Amino acid sequence: MNAQLKREVTTNTKKGLGVSDIILIAVLLAAGAVLKYFVGSLINIGGMKPNFIIAMYCLAILLIRPKIYESAIIGILAGAVCQLFPGTPYINFGSEIIGALVMGLLIFVPMSIKGFSLQPIVSTFLSTVASGSVYTILLFLVANADASAMVAYVPIVLCTATFNAVIVQALYIPLKKVLHK
Numbered sequence: 001m002n003a004q005l006k007r008e009v010t011t012n013t014k015k016g017l018g019v020s021d022i023i024l025i026a027v028l029l030a031a032g033a034v035l036k037y038f039v040g041s042l043i044n045i046g047g048m049k050p051n052f053i054i055a056m057y058c059l060a061i062l063l064i065r066p067k068i069y070e071s072a073i074i075g076i077l078a079g080a081v082c083q084l085f086p087g088t089p090y091i092n093f094g095s096e097i098i099g100a101l102v103m104g105l106l107i108f109v110p111m112s113i114k115g116f117s118l119q120p121i122v123s124t125f126l127s128t129v130a131s132g133s134v135y136t137i138l139l140f141l142v143a144n145a146d147a148s149a150m151v152a153y154v155p156i157v158l159c160t161a162t163f164n165a166v167i168v169q170a171l172y173i174p175l176k177k178v179l180h181k
Contacts, residue, residue, distance in 0.1 A: 021064045024060060024179070025074055029053065031056055032053035036050075040052060051131075053081055054099055057103070058124040058127050059172060061100065061107060062123065063172075071104025072104070091135055091139055091142060106119070106122070106126060120165070124169070125161045128161035132156070133157060
């Protein structure tokens, strides 16, 4: 009896974040918190401080390429980490969710010049601007500040976005190689 067996090809589809992805997110957010606490307090130019937490969740999203709702969850986690620092409570939840969602959408937009990926620098800059803009708007809504004072926050957001974009661009390629992503 020569019975032929039916050959089946199975594929495993990713059904969410894996353990290594969750660990990477946790490590990067923790590193962002430590850097924000220690280095961020040392670098203070005219009220402008780098926000390493935003930079680290942008880096995490670039590396693991999560689904949109997973990006929102990363934003919620980043907002929770921000609650450990002085500031207006709860505003970071809104701003970090928006920043992470923008990053989560931008990872699907190809951005390269002659084979060099500009995605880290461009996406991080735009995500930080989105996060900083939402933070500023929420801050002024909650604190009932004069709307003309919002102009003072524009350079702070743009400088933070530039700083974060440079950090993420510098870290992305080596981490991608080390993590085999």
